[in-house]
Amino acid sequence: MAKIDASSSTRTMEMWLLPFAAMFTQPSWLNAVALATGALLCLNRRTVCAALRAVDGGSDRGFSRFHRFLSRAEWSGLQGAKILLGLLQEAFVPEGEPLVIAVDDSVERRRGVRIRDKGIWRDAVRSSRGFFVKVAGLRWLSLQVMARPGFARRTWGLPFLTVLSRSEQTDARRTRRHQTLPEKATWAMRLVARWCPGRRLVMVGDGAYASLNVFWTLRDHAVCVARCRMDARFFNPPPPRKRGQKGRPRLVGTRQLTPRTRALRKATKWERMIIPGWRTKDGKAEREVDVVTGTALWSAHGKTMPVRWVLTRDPAGRAETRVFVCSDPGQSALQILTWYAMRWAVEPTFQEARRHLGFETQRQWSDRAIQRTTPLLLGLFSLVMLWAADLAARTGQLAMLGAAWYRKPDPTFVDCLAAVRRVLWTEEAVSPILWRDDYPTWRMRARTAENPRPLQQRLAELVSYAA
Known part of the structure; x- marks a missing residue:
């Protein structure tokens, strides 16, 4: 020491x-x-x-x-991540408010024979729905605290824990048990739950984390919010059991309409809401969104849990229709969409880390140095925000x-x-x-x-x- x-x-x-x-x-x-x-x-x-x-x-x-x-x-990098999370909570998350954590991955472009954990990944920045671009590098899973510093009016993504996600081919070549990205996110969130006993946790992710296995494993640790597929299979509760009915009780009832079908129906009743931070590309702090919500049972692979789905539509027709799912049916649609809108601060964090902190420019070759350098750079992003917030509090601006x-x-x-x-x-x-x-x-x-x-x-x- x-x-x-x-x-x-x-x-x-x-x-x-x-x-x-x-x-x-x-x-x-x-x-x-x-x-x-x-x-x-x-x-x-x-x-x-x-x-x-x-x-x-x-x-x-x-x-x-x-x-x-x-x-x-x-x-230990995990010990440093625990300390950094405590500093971020103390500075930016008031007592009694939920700790919103965004989970996302990013590819660090690296080439070299001696970098053994690199793989071939889809480049999300250069690819589109009709154009696929592959890139060689390292895939990192980043957990970021969604907070709003005192000197800012928007939400910032502050990384505190970053872990390496290897490809299936790399783990097979090195005889290691492969963990998918949702499995690593589940492990990381359970670790955060042990670090923050008594704190209410909210995990927000994109479509890669809209998995029933993730929601089921974290049901006692965190509220999970993720973007879901438009053909998701949701069910009504099972009907009450009749007197004298034989056989095992039903787990689910009739299947509900898919979100895509519900969005196209003229009988669907939309409610217009103002969501803070929703697609603020034009500089606005809030935007109007048409919303339809309901509760359902999400059932697959022998697991069934109640969820709330939220279907959104842009009144101006500039954005596609989307559906989101939350593991807590008691949450309102406004709260679920507000949490998900905070997740979009993750991308500016990755962009600023590449532009100003040299992310992807480090040149370590050993496995331990590679697994330490990138988390240190992303953690340095959060430390700069902590120190700048302290300087702003002292000087006033x-x-x-x-x-x-x-x-x-x-x-x-x-x-x-x-x-x-x-x-x-x-x-x-x-x-x-x-x-x-x-x-x-x-x-x-x-x-x-x-x-x-x-x-x-x-x-x-x-x-x-x-x-």
């Missing part, structure tokens, strides 16, 4: 990362602080060498210890990058990252983190014979090699 002396010489990054100090030994803790600082300050690629250059570590002969921090050091031709209504992730970088660069200008007296070093020459490079020189080098 790392022993941190919270003295006047303690860096801001150490204070921010202090909740995670118990995960590391003292040497690993110093390496973690330096790597986190360098990962936030460097540009373009998020490799270990790029992070060291950002903190003036180009002449450090002991650079291999930073690589070993990812590939060999003994620390966050500085936003604007121009005469464009005025931002709310801060974006790049504004949050810039606020954190200002604090880190201010300290780096006074004393680079790798040049501290209490930091172990293996430089080419003694400290007395070297001096840190001027900040202007370091910034010019970073900008010159940014592209």
